[in-house]
Amino acid sequence: MVVQDVLVIGSGIAGLSYALKIANQYPEAKIKIVTKGNEDETNTKYAQGGVAVVTDFIQDSFEKHIEDTLIAGDGSCKLAAVEVVVKEAPERIKEIVDWGVRFDKNPEGLYDLGREGGHTENRIVHHKDITGREIERAMLETIKKITNVEILTHHFVVDLITEHHLGLDLKDEVTCYGAYILDIESQTIIRQLSKVTLLATGGVGHVYKNTTNPIIATGDGIGLAIRAGASVSRMQFIQFHPTAFYSEFDGQLFLISEAVRGFGAKLRTKDGNLFMHKYDEREELASRDILARAIDNEMKLRGDDYVYIDCRHLDQEKFLEHFPNIYKKCKIEGYDMFTELVPVVPASHYLCGGIDADLDGKTSIENLFAVGECSNSGLHGANRLASNSLLEAMVFGHRSAVKSVQLLQKNEFKINNHQFPEWNAEGTQLQDELVLISYFRKQMQAMMSELVGIVRSNSRLIMAQKRIIEIEKMVKEIYDFSVISPKLLELRNLVNVAQLIIEQSIAQQENKGTFYNKDL
Structure with a gap:
């Protein structure tokens, strides 16, 4: 019976930072990361804007970042979670910079701080308009140098292994002992036992027709947790990004970053009129929930399929410095952002709830952790503040790793007391068509x-x-x-x-x- 020390489900910033921390703190641990697609095909890769972190303690402060997060969360954030994330942010940023992440700097050599909706100060560190891709690159390069971490691509987790698979009638405590995993290429299902398991599977965007999420964002970790009996809450709080590039086709829509409005872009109806002043005094810098409802309302009032984002008045040279990929993508789609209005529409973007996890990432199931968008840490409350998500993954990835190492060093696992069955596919048959x-x-x-x-x-x-x-x-x-x-x-x-x-x-x-x- 092969038992892994740590099983990580998901290869985005949450899973990679967690695995890196455990590998560094506990080098003898055997760590396996599984992902259903390519190793870099994650929600992290598509995060454009950046990471919210206080670096300028003259203009900004932890207190301001905390207050902005609480206001965005509309009174529903867990204060302890907000304080932990905001105050531990600088140390986590320093770590990923040491791992090779390159954030943009100004001529003075300081971080070129951006500002996004809901933030009262410039505090967003970024790498152009592809911050997530840069972080994913650096972390994958770092983790591949570590010998006790194995990454399995094209492996899809079917179900978590718990006492349910022993036929026990559970009334109280449930423990996770690993997972049944489909090797997509060989079409075989592996029984992977593990002392500690982390769910870091990202979002649920493809519950909806239109989403900014990659095709892999199908709520897999939350589905696993629901079926295993974990506590999952606040799923009603789905954040719709106000400005996804409009397309006549369903699926993943290209995201026009929050930072573009932070840079000064305006929203207009199809007949060219500004409208955000009717909804919020912050206009285009209002939080995402307000913007998404305002756009939705304007579209319904007029019977339109989209509104426009207007960048024609912005400094073109500076815009290209900050948003080269967004400009290029719009040009490919037939729109020059410097001379034309670009059609945008709200799209499913981010889940603010998820698998309930404490400040160490522990779920209601023993030896099961959850970090990142699939988790409900309490940070976001009823609405996520822009660019807090990558930060959340780093902070709770770190805290979960510290707690996991403590568990591994205690070595009080009951996993060897049970004989879990191999996967049983008896009575199933291949489908003729999908x-x-x-x-x-x-x-x-x-x-x-x-x-x-x-x-x-x-x-x-x-x-x-x-x-x-x-x-x-x-x-x-x-x-x-x-x-399957x-x-x-x-x-x-x-x-x-x-x-x-x-x-x-x-x-x-x-x-x-x-x-x-x-x-x-």
Whole structure:
């Protein structure tokens, strides 16, 4: 029986920082990272704006960053989590710089600090408009130099291993003992036992038709946690990014960063009129929830499919210094940002809730940690402050690693007391066609977009609940009798996540942050 010390599910900034810390603090640990795609295909890679951190203690302060986070979270943040993240931020930034991350600097050699919606000071460190990609690059290069870390690409986690797989009737404590993992290339399912397991699987963007998230963001970690019986909460708080590049096609939309509005871009209706002054005194620098609802409302009032972002008045040389890739992408799509208005639309962007985790990343399941967007650390409350997410992953990746090392050194695991079964695929068969999986995925995404979107209502939520129960029943039937495939696993996770979003939206009886029900 091969037992891993640490199993990391996900290869973004949360999983990599956690693995790096354990490898450095406890070199004898055997660490395995699994990811269902390529090692760099993560939510981290697509994070454009940067990392919020106080570096200028003359103009800025921890207190200001804390206050901005609390205001954005609309009274729902966990204060202890906010304080931990903000105050530990400088040390975590120093570490990733030591790992090779290159943040932009000004002529004086200081960080070129940007500002985004909801921030009262310039405090965003960044690498052009591809900060996440730069962080992912540096961390992967660093981790590949460490001999006790193994990365398995194209491996999809099917389920977490718990006492449920021993046939025990559990009433109290549940423990995680690793996971069953599908090797996509060989089509075999591995029983990977592990003393400590981390979920760092990113977001749930593809629950909706349009999202800024990469195609891999299908709520896999949260689906795993739900089925294992972990506490998962605040799933009703979905942040929609106000300015994704408009496309007639569903799927991942290109993100026009928050920092572009921080740089001075304005929003206009299709007939060219400014409108944000009607909704918030901060106008384009209001928080994302306010902007997304304002754009949604203007589109509905006019029957339009999009609004415009206007960059024509901005300093072109400085704009290209900060946003070369955004400019290039818009040019490829047929829009010159210096001479034309660019169409944008809100799109599903970030989950503010998730798997409940304490200040050390521990979940309600023993020996199971959760970090990053799949977790509910309490940092974001009802609405995420821009550029706090990469920071959250670094801070709690560090804290979870410290706690995991303590557990490993105590070595009080019961894993060898049990005989967990190998995966049983008896009675399943290959599907002749995948059309049903695609059909139910599209059905669920359309339903969530139309009934559980930016603005919700009681009647729409009840309708969505009835429909998701029907879809879940049919997906379960397909799953029970089919040979497992990545598309089927993604659908299963998406449906589990959608159910919880709907249930917790119905239970939410107050409009806060990203959650807005017009009947409340």
